[in-house]
Amino acid sequence: NAGVMQNPRHLVRRRGQEARLRCSPVKGHSHVYWYRQLPEEGLKFMVYLQKENIIDESGMPKERFSAEFPKEGPSILRIQQVVRGDSAAYFCASSPRDRKETQYFGPGTRLLVL
């Protein structure tokens, strides 16, 4: 009974490189959420996706960040031209439906930008 899977668990990038973070939701869950947690801070919503649709991207920075959840395969959070301020833990969560259902979190990807 696999939970939310994220990979890689740790990612080191140099400034200007691209970071790709992957999230496989719980089997049967069609709703995926991405949250960012800066060191010693709380969780900040970034984007909410369903299969092939972005439902709410109000928490995404306007530039360099994008997300997708294709019909087949994991959800991807992509950060282009990373900067030191992008260093954070990125958590993915999934739920079978929205609002009334628990969001189950993955283990996170810890991104370090040198």
Add this chain to the structure above:
Amino acid sequence: QQPVQSPQAVILREGEDAVINCSSSKALYSVHWYRQKHGEAPVFLMILLKGGEQKGHEKISASFNEKKQQSSLYLTASQLSYSGTYFCGTHGSGNTGKLIFGQGTTLQVKP
């Protein structure tokens, strides 16, 4: 708008009780409680829905006052394993499935 949690930090001895509060300035549809240990993912504890429905952990209880837009998490007879940071996440009545999290309450349980 981010919900406000209080207190910011609590130190307890094993067996003592604690209450963590979460207040929102906006009408709420649901409140979700999570516990996060350092370096780990948030773990689900409890969900409280408008109208009184609850789902969650057997040994942890919570309340949801819809009129006051507040929720409280009750930790009784605390154990060492209760240590961590507790977050409330809220759904507004009009928004999508996203959760807006409070700033967290750090709980330390000492032997």
